[in-house]
Amino acid sequence: MSQRSFEEVWRFIGSLKVKEIRTLSQGAQNTILNVTRNHVDVERVSTKKRFRAYKRWFEEVWKELGARGVCEFPRGHRRIIYAILACLPEVEYSTYPVTLYLMSQPTHPFCKRVKREA
Numbered sequence: 001m002s003q004r005s006f007e008e009v010w011r012f013i014g015s016l017k018v019k020e021i022r023t024l025s026q027g028a029q030n031t032i033l034n035v036t037r038n039h040v041d042v043e044r045v046s047t048k049k050r051f052r053a054y055k056r057w058f059e060e061v062w063k064e065l066g067a068r069g070v071c072e073f074p075r076g077h078r079r080i081i082y083a084i085l086a087c088l089p090e091v092e093y094s095t096y097p098v099t100l101y102l103m104s105q106p107t108h109p110f111c112k113r114v115k116r117e118a
Contacts, residue, residue: 003066003104006062009062010055013040016032016087020032021080021083021084021087024079024086024095025098028044028079030042030045030080030083031043040052040053057081058085069102071099074098079098082098090104
């Protein structure tokens with residue numbers, strides 16, 4: 001399996017039918033409000049706080065995932081990025097510790113597999 005280009009990943013994110021996304025670490029519910037050419041607008045449901053996750057941040061994580069096959073321990077804005085990237089069919093994740101695994105790479109044997117909607 002070859003890895004998708006980041007532009008393909010960005011198009012996938014823009015086409016997600018699922019707009020309610022929970023962070024992998026705490027299960028905090030977020031709503032994707034809008035996806036533009038350069039960012040994703042997100043609202044935390046519990047606080048109604050809105051924030052912007054920039055495309056370049058997604059690209060950094062995607063490059064790391066492609067290079068290493070694994071990304072671990074998101075901090076700050078990376079929490080929502082991990083949650084959104086976990087919607088990709090070729091990405092699996094664990095919640096403890098929070099880790100993403102690229103399926104075209106060797107993966108952790110205890111990786112959580114869930115049904116995803118696209």
